[in-house]
Amino acid sequence: xxxxFDLSLKVNGYPMEEAVAEFExxxxxxxxxxxxxxxxxxxxxxxxxxxxxxxxxxxxxKDTFSHWNELPVMTKKEFQKPLIERLSTGYTxxxxxxxxxxxxxxxxxxxxxxxxCHALTWANIFNRFGWFSINFNTSFQARFYxxxxxxxxxxxxxxxxxxxxxYRFPIFDLSDIFLEKVLxxxxxxxxxxxxxxxxxxxxxxxxxxxxKVVLKTVxxxxxCCVVTSEILFDADKALLEKQFGVPVVNxxxxxxxxxIAFQNPDGDWQVNSETLFVEILDDQNNVLPNGQEGRIVIxxxxxxxxxxxxxxxxxxxxxxxxxTAKKPLxxxxxxxxxxxxxxxxxxxxxxxTFYYVTKSIIEDxxxxxxxVIKQTKIDTFDIEYVSQNELTATQIQQIEKAIITYLxxxxxxxxxxxxxxxxxKSGKLxxxxxxxx
Numbered sequence: 001x002x003x004x005f006d007l008s009l010k011v012n013g014y015p016m017e018e019a020v021a022e023f024e025x026x027x028x029x030x031x032x033x034x035x036x037x038x039x040x041x042x043x044x045x046x047x048x049x050x051x052x053x054x055x056x057x058x059x060x061x062k063d064t065f066s067h068w069n070e071l072p073v074m075t076k077k078e079f080q081k082p083l084i085e086r087l088s089t090g091y092t093x094x095x096x097x098x099x100x101x102x103x104x105x106x107x108x109x110x111x112x113x114x115x116x117c118h119a120l121t122w123a124n125i126f127n128r129f130g131w132f133s134i135n136f137n138t139s140f141q142a143r144f145y146x147x148x149x150x151x152x153x154x155x156x157x158x159x160x161x162x163x164x165x166x167y168r169f170p171i172f173d174l175s176d177i178f179l180e181k182v183l184x185x186x187x188x189x190x191x192x193x194x195x196x197x198x199x200x201x202x203x204x205x206x207x208x209x210x211x212k213v214v215l216k217t218v219x220x221x222x223x224c225c226v227v228t229s230e231i232l233f234d235a236d237k238a239l240l241e242k243q244f245g246v247p248v249v250n251x252x253x254x255x256x257x258x259x260i261a262f263q264n265p266d267g268d269w270q271v272n273s274e275t276l277f278v279e280i281l282d283d284q285n286n287v288l289p290n291g292q293e294g295r296i297v298i299x300x301x302x303x304x305x306x307x308x309x310x311x312x313x314x315x316x317x318x319x320x321x322x323x324t325a326k327k328p329l330x331x332x333x334x335x336x337x338x339x340x341x342x343x344x345x346x347x348x349x350x351x352x353t354f355y356y357v358t359k360s361i362i363e364d365x366x367x368x369x370x371x372v373i374k375q376t377k378i379d380t381f382d383i384e385y386v387s388q389n390e391l392t393a394t395q396i397q398q399i400e401k402a403i404i405t406y407l408x409x410x411x412x413x414x415x416x417x418x419x420x421x422x423x424x425k426s427g428k429l430x431x432x433x434x435x436x437x
Contacts, residue, residue, distance in 0.1 A: 005136045008163040009122060014097075019119030023127065026274045034273070035325035041301045042068065042277055049307040053088040055081075056307040073285050073297055074311045076101075079109040083306075087112060091305040101256055111256040114305035120275050121258045128262040132224040132249060134193050139223075141166035142186070144196025144204070146423075167191070171200040174420070179207040186219040193223050194244070198230035199370060199429040201240065206369060208243040216245030226251050230429060231335065252333055254313055257300055261330040271319070271328035275302055278328060279310070280319055291321040293334060335432070342436060344379045345408050351375075351432025357402045358383060367391075372421055375434040380412045390417055 009016050029037050049056040050063045057063055059072055079086065084093060097118040100110050113121070126136060133139075143166045161168050167189060169182050182204060194201060208215060216222050225244050228251040240248045250269060252261040257276060264270045271278050279287055280294040288294045296315045300308040320329035341349045354373045371385035383399070385391070400413055423429050 004163055005165060009119070014115050014119040014122065016119050016122065019116060019123045020126070023120060023123035023274060027127075029326070031324060031326040038273070038277055038301075038325055042299060045299070045301055045304070045307075046071065046309055048304055049088060049309065052090070052304070053086075053307055055086045056309070069285075069287065071310050073281065074307070074309060076109055076312075076314065079111065083110045083112060086306055088305055088307075096305045099255055101254075111308075112306040113303050117275075117300070117303040117305065120302055124259050124272060124275055128251075128259055129193075129226070131262075131265055132193070132226075132247065134223065136164065139165065139192035140190060140221075142189075142191040142194045142196075143168040144171055144194065144200045145169075146171055146197075166195075169196075171197060171423070174200060174203050176207060179204055183208070183211070183213065183218070186215060186222075189219075190221040191219055192221055194225040196227070197429070198227040198232050198236070199431075201225065201227055202236045203369060205236075205240045205243040209239065214243060214245045222246050224249055228253065231333065231431065252330065254298075257298055257308060257311075257313070260296075260298065260313075261333075268320075269330040269333075271323070271330050273326055273328055275300065277301060278319070280317065281312075290319045290323050291331070293318045293332075341375050341381075341432070341434060342378060343408055344410060347408060349407055351434065353406060354381065354383075354403065354432060357406050358399050370421060370429070372429065373432050375432075375436060377412075378436065379410060380414065382414045382416055384416045384418050384421060386418055386420060391415055 006016060046065060050060060050065070059074070059078065065071055083098065087093075087096070091112070091114060093112075096112040096114055098110060098112050129136065129139075141164065143161065145168060157168070167185065169185075222244065224247045225240060226249045227240070232248075232250050237248050237250070247265075250261075250263040251259065252269070253259045259272050260276065260278065261269045261271045277299040279297045279299075280290075280292065281297050282288055282294050293316060295312055296317045297310050297312050298308065299310055316334040318331040318334070320331035323329050335351065341351050341354065343349060351373065358371070358373070367389055368385050368387040368391070371383055374382045374384065376382055381403075396413075396415060403411060403413060421429060
């Protein structure tokens with residue numbers, strides 16, 4: 001088959017052959033010297049930006065550094081200025097890759113990568129998907145994503161879908177009627193893999209469970225399912241694997257960086273150590289040992305156009321104790337740092353605590369399709385859910401009891417049954433929302 005995906009990248013000026021060769025060269029570095037190799041790469045990218053990037057030099061306050069830990073931690077708020085002011089010498093808006101973050105953290109911004117760095121991102125993606133025998137030129141993707149509804153934006157995404165050899169299922173309508181059409185497409189088309197937002201794919205799996213259909217039986221070409229952008233819970237992963245009949249792969253990435261972690265065939269969530277350096281920091285910016293929970297802070301080792309050095313991505317996670325410099329493993333991704341519930345006692349709790357507490361109870365029996373939790377007052381939380389039937393008084397009592405056990409007494413929990421849940425413009429479902437100012 002004609003390699004139209006590779007060609008589209010080359011036509012846009014991305015040096016793919018050089019990037020793939022460099023990526024293979026990085027992977028060939030021995031594990032015994034990998035820590036020294038990464039230290040050298042970290043020092044090189046910082047030295048480059050201190051010399052060539054005025055914005056970063058002003059942030060650091062000097063043009064040299066002695067110790068890695070003395071470098072400031074960058075946040076999204078520091079990028080709230082024109083991109084042209086953040087580009088390194090020699091880079092312009094015309095010779096870099098430019099894109100915009102989703103804004104799921106509340107601070108969207110425009111960013112840039114030099115074209116070699118962006119080509120390395122694609123080399124990494126090709127490598128990871130290749131673990132599951134997926135080839136972007138030949139493998140056919142069933143894509144569960146949002147899509148712009150305006151004519152120009154819609155047309156651009158449809159063109160990308162054509163070049164990317166994928167068929168898109170818009171996720172703004174996830175009714176049973178629509179999911180019946182999705183199932184029909186799987187019967188008609190030879191899909192190789194599924195890729196998209198976790199919550200939408202989980203809904204499709206629940207629909208298949210009701211229909212008593214295993215997707216692999218109606219679409220035998222299916223090899224794997226890759227979920228991204230939203231937390232994948234263990235119970236949901238088990239459901240997906242049961243109803244799809246193929247391996248379910250957990251992906252964690254950021255458009256401004258790269259793939260951050262990708263589940264390998266052994267089931268480990270392998271962190272990208274080829275193009276990124278990932279740290280876990282506490283609130284005082286101290287590096288935490290593996291196994292401890294903290295803020296995920298990432299350095300892009302190859303982006304010369306725009307600095308992402310000790311960049312706080314806004315997520316909380318844990319690196320596995322088994323991690324090595326060459327093969328770091330993500331033990332757990334807990335959620336976003338801004339998804340925190342404030343409680344009357346002064347206690348703070350990750351918003352996903354509520355999600356974990358209520359999930360097993362209200363989904364027992366498959367009545368509830370999906371739900372989100374909103375904090376409306378310091379002591380009040382509203383659980384919005386989509387279901388076939390109203391929650392019973394017993395179920396509500398169980399949830400209230402569990403919340404008291406895990407959090408504290410004196411909280412008011414309200415329940416609102418809805419036809420469908422509100423999603424962002426991109427189609428993502430934010431599972432916990434604090435409406436407190």
